[in-house]
Amino acid sequence: MLSPSRPPDSxxxxxxxxxxxxxxxxxRAFPEAAEQASAxxxxxxxxxxxxxxxxxxxFQANGALPLAKPLGQPPRAIATAIVAQLQADPAxxxxxxxxxxxxxxxxxxTLKPERLAAExxxxxxxxxxxxxxVAEAREGTxxxxxxxxxxxxSSPNIxxxxxxxxxxxxxxxxxxxxxxxxxxxPVLRLNHVGDWGTQFGMLIxxxxxxxxxALTTADAVxxxxxxxxxxxxxxxxxxxxxxxxxxxxxxxxxxxGDPVSLKAWGLLCDQSRREFQLIYDRLDIRLSERGESxxxxxxAGVVADLDASGLLVTDDGAQCVFLxxxxxxxGKPLPLIVQKSDGGFNYATTDLAAIRYRFAAGPEGxxxxxxxxxxxxxxxxxxxxxxxxxxRAGWIPADGRLEHVPFxxxxxxxxxxxxxxxGDTVRLRDLLDEAVERCEADLRRRLQEEGRSEDxxxxxxxxxxxxxxxxxxxxxxxxxxxxxxxxxxxMLALTGNTAPYLLYAVVRIAGIARKGGDLGAAGAGGGxxxxxxxxxxxxxxxxxxxxxxxxxxDAVIAEVEEELLPNxxxxxxxxxxxxFNRFYDQVPVLKAEGPTRSxxxxxxxxxxxxxxxxxxxxxxPTLERM
RNA sequence: GGGGCUGUAGCUCAGCCGGAUAGAGCGACGGUUUCCUAAACCGUAGGUCGUGGGUUCGAGUCCCGCCAGCCCCGCCA
Numbered sequence: 056m057l058s059p060s061r062p063p064d065s066x067x068x069x070x071x072x073x074x075x076x077x078x079x080x081x082x083r084a085f086p087e088a089a090e091q092a093s094a095x096x097x098x099x100x101x102x103x104x105x106x107x108x109x110x111x112x113x114f115q116a117n118g119a120l121p122l123a124k125p126l127g128q129p130p131r132a133i134a135t136a137i138v139a140q141l142q143a144d145p146a147x148x149x150x151x152x153x154x155x156x157x158x159x160x161x162x163x164x165t166l167k168p169e170r171l172a173a174e175x176x177x178x179x180x181x182x183x184x185x186x187x188x189v190a191e192a193r194e195g196t197x198x199x200x201x202x203x204x205x206x207x208x209s210s211p212n213i214x215x216x217x218x219x220x221x222x223x224x225x226x227x228x229x230x231x232x233x234x235x236x237x238x239x240x241p242v243l244r245l246n247h248v249g250d251w252g253t254q255f256g257m258l259i260x261x262x263x264x265x266x267x268x269a270l271t272t273a274d275a276v277x278x279x280x281x282x283x284x285x286x287x288x289x290x291x292x293x294x295x296x297x298x299x300x301x302x303x304x305x306x307x308x309x310x311x312g313d314p315v316s317l318k319a320w321g322l323l324c325d326q327s328r329r330e331f332q333l334i335y336d337r338l339d340i341r342l343s344e345r346g347e348s349x350x351x352x353x354x355a356g357v358v359a360d361l362d363a364s365g366l367l368v369t370d371d372g373a374q375c376v377f378l379x380x381x382x383x384x385x386g387k388p389l390p391l392i393v394q395k396s397d398g399g400f401n402y403a404t405t406d407l408a409a410i411r412y413r414f415a416a417g418p419e420g421x422x423x424x425x426x427x428x429x430x431x432x433x434x435x436x437x438x439x440x441x442x443x444x445x446x447r448a449g450w451i452p453a454d455g456r457l458e459h460v461p462f463x464x465x466x467x468x469x470x471x472x473x474x475x476x477x478g479d480t481v482r483l484r485d486l487l488d489e490a491v492e493r494c495e496a497d498l499r500r501r502l503q504e505e506g507r508s509e510d511x512x513x514x515x516x517x518x519x520x521x522x523x524x525x526x527x528x529x530x531x532x533x534x535x536x537x538x539x540x541x542x543x544x545x546m547l548a549l550t551g552n553t554a555p556y557l558l559y560a561v562v563r564i565a566g567i568a569r570k571g572g573d574l575g576a577a578g579a580g581g582g583x584x585x586x587x588x589x590x591x592x593x594x595x596x597x598x599x600x601x602x603x604x605x606x607x608x609d610a611v612i613a614e615v616e617e618e619l620l621p622n623x624x625x626x627x628x629x630x631x632x633x634x635f636n637r638f639y640d641q642v643p644v645l646k647a648e649g650p651t652r653s654x655x656x657x658x659x660x661x662x663x664x665x666x667x668x669x670x671x672x673x674x675x676p677t678l679e680r681m
Numbered sequence: 682g683g684g685g686c687u688g689u690a691g692c693u694c695a696g697c698c699g700g701a702u703a704g705a706g707c708g709a710c711g712g713u714u715u716c717c718u719a720a721a722c723c724g725u726a727g728g729u730c731g732u733g734g735g736u737u738c739g740a741g742u743c744c745c746g747c748c749a750g751c752c753c754c755g756c757c758a
Binding site: 552 | 686
């Protein structure tokens with residue numbers, strides 16, 4: 056029975072319940088096999104999974120098949136025995152219709168319609184839409200604060216403009232942070248900006264010679280100039296040995312706290328920071344800057360720590376840790392250099408210092424238990440090496456998770472690295488501008504074709520929202536591991552797995568609300584004390600399809616939290632939109648009457664809420680009209 | 682030379698712990714609008730899952746070999 060005080064249920068909990076019931080049924084059906092399994096330290100696995108096709112019901116249990124051989128019985132007979140035990144369980148019988156045995160021995164489970172309706176009712180009353188919060192779960196048990204999760208993403212370099220390469224890290228990292236925050240984790244969104252390396256020495260050295268005012272006066276040069284200066288400095292560094300030496304000396308001065316160098320450095324950082332912030336504001340991305348420089352005071356300690364643990368080896372004058380299981384060109388172990396022969400530190404040192412700091416307890420640490428790095432896949436071996444050393448140094452607690460979340464390159468439609476027509480790197484700012492401009496042009500063309508008239512504020516708002524949503528969604532909707540082919544035409548398409556298609560589904564529901572559908576009251580039971588589930592009546596297959604799709608949301612969020620793959624959420628939201636559009640096309644809502652009408656309105660509301668929440672977790676705001 | 686990632690329909694991609702007849706979208710072709718925004722919906726065609734072995738009751742998925750593409754490999758980040 057659904058009691059009013061019961062917390063909102065979820066499909067995940069139902070799956071857990073079913074799994075327990077299946078396990079018990081299997082143990083009753085085959086006691087000796089179950090005993091053997093438990094003697095071996097395991098248990099009979101029902102292999103419960105979501106149904107692979109709608110016609111198979113809600114769940115399928117494949118656990119009968121692997122038992123065929125050890126038991127010497129046909130799998131369908133085993134399935135029959137399990138089902139008989141299942142049906143003897145009153146709790147199961149209350150939850151599911153009669154199980155069906157299909158194919159070689161699959162057990163197909165279908166939840167009772169009234170149970171599905173009850174789930175919908177629970178979600179309608181739950182702002183979290185069935186997704187449990189780890190923070191709430193913790194409150195009841197102990198006062199201990201949850202350990203933060205660090206998400207390290209975006210990380211542009213000072214004195215360089217953000218380019219398309221930073222797009223993926225920024226968007227994927229933001230989305231993962233949003234999902235983790237929604238689940239109730241305290242999240243540290245850290246922007247590990249490149250503000251401290253050799254590049255700085257060369258930039259300052261170059262500026263001293265060609266534009267000294269930039270090092271002493273704020274805003275003496277703008278970021279565009281800075282980027283040009285950086286390019287010149289890099290060119291000189293690459294073929295002028297004297298310049299190289301001066302630059303290295305400059306780095307040492309900076310890193311040892313020389314006030315003049317520090318002042319210059321501060322000015323350059325401020326300049327870049329303001330530019331980055333414009334992009335972050337536009338994309339609605341919140342980040343705490345904690346650049347490489349932050350770890351400067353800890354670098355020497357990191358090396359000393361490694362030395363104390365006996366990991367440090369001097370090789371060719373450099374301080375190294377040799378990696379286990381990784382061999383270099385001549386079969387010898389590969390070193391991770393943590394202090395260069397000139398005494399300077401490099402990015403491996405900084406990354407090690409960051410890891411140590413993030414897992415360490417405060418005040419000189421973040422006390423994190425999960426640290427996530429969102430960087431391109433090209434850095435996979437670097438991070439593997441750094442992670443290994445951190446682990447061997449004992450900086451990662453037993454329950455600590457350290458994860459590299461790699462992503463592929465952004466390519467042009469020619470399959471090569473994305474470039475402008477002139478062959479330059481595409482600036483992120485320009486890319487976002489173009490998406491919005493294309494959107495606006497398309498919107499104006501449409502308005503004209505359809506004879507609609509909208510004011511300029513509406514057009515600007517819709518174009519900006521849809522354009523940026525398209526850029527984000529296109530990126531997030533692909534499995535991040537693979538390279539990603541950037542195409543304005545595809546991402547802005549109004550059909551298919553695109554942001555405009557999803558946003559349109561939300562707009563359609565908003566349209567129903569405008570035309571008189573009271574979504575707010577729908578399915579709420581009217582405050583009469585009547586169980587809301589009793590007021591929900593579904594009959595059409597399109598309604599049931601929508602119900603089932605809506606109820607998957609919590610499982611999808613759990614999966615994204617675990618696998619860190621935002622494309623799983625995108626696929627779900629796309630499928631939900633498709634199922635909704637079928638419903639919308641084939642089932643009248645406003646023209647229906649009585650409980651049918653209010654039940655359909657309830658589905659519309661839950662669909663809109665799910666899409667808004669889901670898109671929100673991708674960093675995409677929705678629209679009422681478009 | 683070593684290591685990593687990728688290879689699925691004409692194109693862009695999904696494919697979860699190994700499960701049923703491999704799925705979408707785009708494009709192509711053919712339909713649907715007195716009705717809540719047709720930015721939608723319905724249908725048809727389109728596959729040797731790079732390749733050869735192996736494991737298994739069962740392989741796109743796991744293991745080994747090979748081919749192709751991309752990326753990384755000592756003092757840049």
